[in-house]
Amino acid sequence: MEHCIKALCNADVTAGFKIGRDVSLPETYVRSARNPLRDLGGKPPSQRNILAFYAGSMHGYLRPILLKYWKDKDPSMKIFGPMPPGVASKMNYIQHMKSSKYCICPKGYEVNSPRVVEAIFYECVPVIISDNFVPPFFEVLNWGAFSVILAEKDISNLKEILLSIPEKKYLEMQLGVKKVQRHFLWHANPVKYDLFYMTLHSIWMKI
Template identity: 75%
Template sequence: MLCMCPIHIVIEIWRYLTNYVVTIASKYPFWNRTGGADHFLAACHDWAPSETRQAMKNSIRALCNADVSEGFQLGKDVSLPEIYIRSARNPLRDLGGMPANERPTLAFFAGKIHGRLRPILLKHWEGKDPDMKIFGPMLPGVDRKMIYIHHMKTSKYCICPRGFEVNSPRVVESMYYECVPVIVSDNFVPPFFEVLNWEAFAVIVAEEDVPRLKEILVSIPEEKYLSLQKGVRMVQQHFLWHSSPVKYDLFNMILHSIWFNRLHQIGT
């Protein structure tokens, strides 16, 4: 979520965090032992990279805004998936989608038009091609969520363009509904890249190539698409929340990334 906070509030957040770190360092020996390298924080705030850059510069930062152009450090920081849980009691509700041969739509996107990229996406594709179901915000109504989910369940590719920042919950939503994610977000570090080969289950498109989006997708051979969709189904387990953590699920994958990056720091 974008913070529309006045700059003085952002500064206060930074000061609060700095004072908190000073308090921890003065009270407990663990922080000073490694300068905070044995600690981590998790933050999905858009401005988290800048707010934590100084106060927790040695710590592992698990960030949704995993943008290398804004200070995300490969080998130290962790990319957090953005997830929209529709039901806390049943986080796996509506999981799954149509088989690969029963997905008539080539590509789908619907969402708010914020950031610099999404207006370009709509300019080139909204209402321009029946194979490309590209919309702005879906009309409000009781069935809006179900229509959105239906499109994801029946599309081959789900477009995941950046908004104000690099990440989008559509990346994980695509996997929930077994739609191959098409990530259009320069400088984005995808979650769990330390162990997952994203090229095996996702398509990465440069922001400047939005006008060529259909050309790029149509050029992917059917055999390759089937392999990508199979890859989505295979890695889906790693992006699922459960009421209680399950082996290899999202909770455990996040902890693994934190452990992996800490081990990487010790070994260098």
């Protein structure tokens, strides 16, 4: 394996991922084989009245810290644990993402999280909290233009950091999310610049 190009969702520099040789892939799934673009998009920025949203299982050490500081602490910060199972709960999760300015993407057991791509699907600016994570397609995408990358040690200052981002900068990042969205989409038949092509391009760059 050390003589191969590894294409990994878990692009962790402390677990053998080599920048310059290996390929970081998005962690995502095909939501509907018949309609993989179902529910795509979200509310315009002016109608996103939630500052930050997170809901999910307590995998790993970081997510409990997030809830310790922010669960039920501030009405503008919708930070939850696991949502109840069922279709209604899943739709509630999606509607929260569609209505939030920032979607919190903390690491779980591994450095990557499907919430990063989900946030991009629903045009919510991802806030990646995962030290040692190499973002997907970082060779060609400027993640600083459409996401916030936060050090794990700064979770306690999460709201202050988000509020310190000027509205103009937020709008630029949200527009950036919409622009890069096509690179994270899966189609039944590949479409130029989509996830399939981006993956092949990343591997080709390393050959």
